[in-house]
Amino acid sequence: MSTAPRQEKIPEVSAQPNSTPDRQEDYQCVASLEELKKTSQLTRWLNDHDILLYEYEGQIKALSNICRHFGGPVGYHKAKDGVFTCLWHNWRFSCVDGSCLSHPGLPLRQYPVKILDGNVYVDLLG
C-alpha cells in the first residue's frame, strides 16, 4: 500500500569516512540536510549517477541507487530493518555498506560523503 512519506527526525549525524586525500575528487551537492530529514532517505540523479542518500545509525551514507541486476531503483522503498529491497525484482542490499544480500558478488557502489553548510555532497569519483 502506498502511503505518504512520514517525518522522521535525523539525530546528530556524521558522514561516512572519506578515502585517501591524494586522489582526484569530484564532490557534488546532492541535497540539503533539511531535505534528507523529511524521510531520512532520498534518491537523486546527479550527472548520470543515481544517488541513494540516507541516514543509518547516525551516519549519512550514499550508495549507487542502480541495482546491478537489471538497473532497478534500490531506494524506491524505505529501508526496513537495515535492508533496501529493490522495487523491480526484490534484490536486497545492506544499509551498512551496500553489500548485496541476494548476490554477494554484486554490491552497490559507495560514494564518499561530506557535509558542508547544511548540504550533503558526494564524491562522484570516490
Added chain:
Amino acid sequence: MKPYTLQAQFQADMDCPKEVVMWNYYDHEHLVGTHYKLYDKARVVAERNDWALVFRSKRMPLLPFHSSGIGFQYMDGNTMKSFHKDSLGFFLETEIDFIDLPEDRCTIRVTYRINTHPFFRVFEPFFKRLFEKWFWATWEEDAPMRIRRWKVHKLGFKEFSGIDYINRKIAKPEHLEPGKYVFDPPVRTSSPIKTVQGIERPFTQSLELGYDE
C-alpha cells in the same frame, strides 16, 4: 449456442523503444516486485526462447479476492499473444501489439477477449471497466520501469554487472555507444521462479519514496 466475445482494447505511447516494453511484458520476476500490490505469487513452469508457461496469482481492481491461473504466452513477430485460464474458469486471450514510433518511441495496443456464454453479455460494461482499470494500474507501475530501463541502457548498463563508469569509479565517458536495445528472451533470472516454489512478494505494505527520474 454461439459463444459471445467480451472485448476491450486500450493503447498508450511510451518514450522508449518497443523492445524495452517487450522485455517488461516478458519479465515474470517483476510481477511480485514492481506489481507487489497486485501480484502475490509467480512461477515460470516452462520456458523457451519465445514462449513461456507461467502461474500467476493476483488481485484485480474491483474484485475483492485473489485469482490464480496458468497462462501461456509467446511472441508472434511484433505481437505477444497470451492465453490465461483463471481459477474462476474464464479463458482470457490477450494480444499485445508493439508498434514503432519515430525517435525511439512506441505505441502499445492491448486487446483483451473472453469467449463465453451469451448470458455474460450483460456483464460487458463491467468487463470493460475491469480491464480498463487493470490496464492503467499496471501501466502506471510499468511505465517508469521502462523509462528507467531505457535510461540506464543508454548509460551502458549491463545485466548482472551495472554501469562500467560507476563500478570503476571513473569519469563518465564523453561518448557512450550502448547500441540498439535488443530483446532476447528468455529473460535471465536468478530467483527460484523456475522452481516448484516459484516466488512470492516480499511484503504487502511499504513506505514508497518513489523514483527520481
